Amino acid sequence: MKQHNYTRYFRVFKRDTVVTEISTNDLSRRKLKAAGKNWLLGDTKIILCAIADVAYKLPADHALFYGYSTKVKAMEMAKAGALSYINHLIDEGASGTERLLQYRRDHYQDLNINLVEANIHQPENDEKTALYQRPV
Numbered sequence: 001m002k003q004h005n006y007t008r009y010f011r012v013f014k015r016d017t018v019v020t021e022i023s024t025n026d027l028s029r030r031k032l033k034a035a036g037k038n039w040l041l042g043d044t045k046i047i048l049c050a051i052a053d054v055a056y057k058l059p060a061d062h063a064l065f066y067g068y069s070t071k072v073k074a075m076e077m078a079k080a081g082a083l084s085y086i087n088h089l090i091d092e093g094a095s096g097t098e099r100l101l102q103y104r105r106d107h108y109q110d111l112n113i114n115l116v117e118a119n120i121h122q123p124e125n126d127e128k129t130a131l132y133q134r135p136v
Contacts (some may be wrong), residue, residue: 010074014064015085017110019074022067072120074106079115 007024058064066081068074089096089103105110113119 006088009067009069010071011064011065011067012074012078014061015065015081016093017078017082017107019071019078021071075115078110079120082111082115 008021011017011022026074050077066074066077068077086100086103089100
């Protein structure tokens, strides 16, 4: 059984079929940006007030993602999300036809090869067979 010295999760963006593995132990420093004012310098009270003053907005729809603890679950949910989006485009009728065709062209590989049931459960099956194999 493989041992990983990092914690990971699997990210699936909304309306996308790509599953990305993300390490949660990425401790690299993030670059801070000033939001219009130079609030990184000064008294702590002023800094906290400046941070609290920044208006929060939800990210754009294509930037939203879901995180899953296993690759199998992430692949299942990517497939379910793609099928839900395809059904939504079908329900739109003629106005969604061109977007539906473009979505199918863009995600053909994932929808017809990577996200079929046999391939979704492949990592799970590989782990099970590795447990039962004994070293010679």
